[in-house]
Amino acid sequence: MTDILHGVRVIELAAWTFVPAAGAVLADWGADVIKVEHPETGDPQRGLINSGLVPGAGGVNHFIEQPNRGKRSFGLNTSSPEGLEVLMKLIETSDVFVTNLLPDSRARMGIDIDQVRARNPKIIYARGHGYGTKGDLAGQGGYDLAAYWARGGIGEAYAAGDGSYPPIQRPAFGDVYGGLSIAAGIVGALFKRERTGEPSVVDVSLLNAAIWQLGPDVVGAGITGEDIPRFQLSEMPNPVASIYKTRDGRHIAFVLLQADRFWADFCTRLGRTDLIDDERFANAMVRFGNRADCITELRRTLGEHDLAHWEKAFEGFDGVWDVMRTAREIHDDPQAIANGYLPRTTDANGNEFALAASPVQFDETPMDLECAPGHGEHTDALLAELGFGEEEIIDLKVKSVVL
Known part of the structure; x- marks a missing residue:
């Protein structure tokens, strides 16, 4: 963690890896990132086993740790009127709101741009989505295997070209790259607001991330009218x-x-x-x-x-x-070790493990990262910061508004 974004507060209403990865980068850079999770279910990735690995000793879940390190977790039911009001109070104190909720969900919950800006006119509103804000698929969800690897051309670019099955992407392969792009866009919007006072809406799609990453192939194919040749070794x-x-x-x-x-x-x-x-x-x-x-x-x-x-x-x-x-050998790579690319952290259960640092270093200083928060770990502290008294907090818990 560095102090580049010290004093910047980010509200993250998102799940899985794509948008949370953006929050992880912003937390690496010193922002106070508050992860809003449902008080009962939390981020569904907390229970996900998809890479063939089960959580390690003490229940370490790498799917949660990598994209959520350094954040604070707020267990909040935003679908209730009381919970939405708590969220809005939090938004009033923040610089950035970032989400991966689909347009219909944002409108139904009352957290679309106009509704959020009504409570905080200067907030930067950032969205991560599968296919962009326009077109027939603007309202459709898109995991990276679909929107990035498949539709974006990445998987086909690595296919053998002989009709055999193409390679499957590694877990969250497009998500972490797309998340870094969201973080960069947010920092650009913060810079603009600092200079002009005007907030921006930041959008990153997995489809566009793939097109950018495959740019030489895509641009070349457009010029020649043919796919760029793939050579066997x-x-x-x-x-x-x-x-x-x-x-x-x-x-x-x-x-x-x-x-x-x-x-x-x-x-x-x-x-x-x-x-x-x-x-x-x-x-x-x-x-x-x-x-x-x-x-x-x-x-x-x-x-x-x-x-x-x-x-x-x-x-x-x-x-x-x-x-x-x-991947296992990288943990022993002298270059990775010398540059601090795999900083180690310890969770609440005493488990020590390495996290992959985001790829920007400031002043040649390696990141000093904290583990991901427990589900709703910081709810009480955040409510107190917003001015809620002890009895009010208990009442919200009794009503299942907060965890």
């Missing part, structure tokens, strides 16, 4: 901008875009100096024409030794290369 145009398997089943990615500059040293480190003067591979253009033969030679050579051998052979190599790591 066995036919990559530049054989030294590709992935190769080692004897022990690991993979190395080489990114030698200036291939001729590095070719001699590359071949020397491979122990294949014979390839340097091989007329089939004399320069990048010739290698392109003979890429099948070149890739065959490189695959055979790199497959003769284990990863440890090649890590030593390419130590100090000026060309860009790296080993394809697993």
Whole structure:
């Protein structure tokens, strides 16, 4: 956590990962992010098991921890008149309201733009949605597997192209990227309000996030009238901008875009100096024409030794290369450790674990993150901040308005 957004209060009325991920980034940057959850059910992700992993020791739920760290949880039934009024009092004290509720739900609950701005004219109103604010799908929900991975073209871009099933996206893959985009939009709106006094409405859709991330393909396809070609690894145009398997089943990615500059040293480190003067591979253009033969030679050579051998052979190599790591291995990555990219935190049960830091550092200072709040953990404190007395709080609890 840093102090970049110190003094900024954010009300988050959202569930799952997409919009809560935005709140997590804002909390990382120092904002006071208040997560409003139903007093009985809470964020449905609190009970979700979808990645093949069950909560760990002490009930640690990574689906809750990663997108909700550093927030305060307010157990509030916003569908009741009393609960809506409490929410509005909270909104009056805040700088930002962010939600993923669909248009019909916002209108029915009385929390659409005009209703929120009637209580706080200067509030920034931010929305995360699947398909945008206009068109036939404006009112339709959209998880990232549908709106981002499927309709946005990401999944097809990674498909084999042979009619087989395309790859399934990793959990929340589009959500966390879309959430970072919402956070950036909110900060831009805060800057505008600071300069002009005018609040903005911020919108980010998962579909637009995918189009932006796949921009080179999408723009290129629009210009050429055809999808950008997908090359199998066995036919990559530049054989030294590709992935190769080692004897022990690991993979190395080489990114030698200036291939001729590095070719001699590359071949020397491979122990294949014979390839340097091989007329089939004399320069990048010739290698392109003979890429099948070149890739065959490189695959055979790199497959003769284990990863440890090649890590030593390419130590100090000026060309860009790296080993394809697993998520578990990243926890031991010296670069991730040195830069504080996986800060550790401890929850209320004493469980210590690492969280993935959001990707912006300020003043070269790693994030110091707090765990996600328990369901309704800060309800009483927030009601007291709003001026509710002890008897009023008890009455709201008796009426099941708050947790």
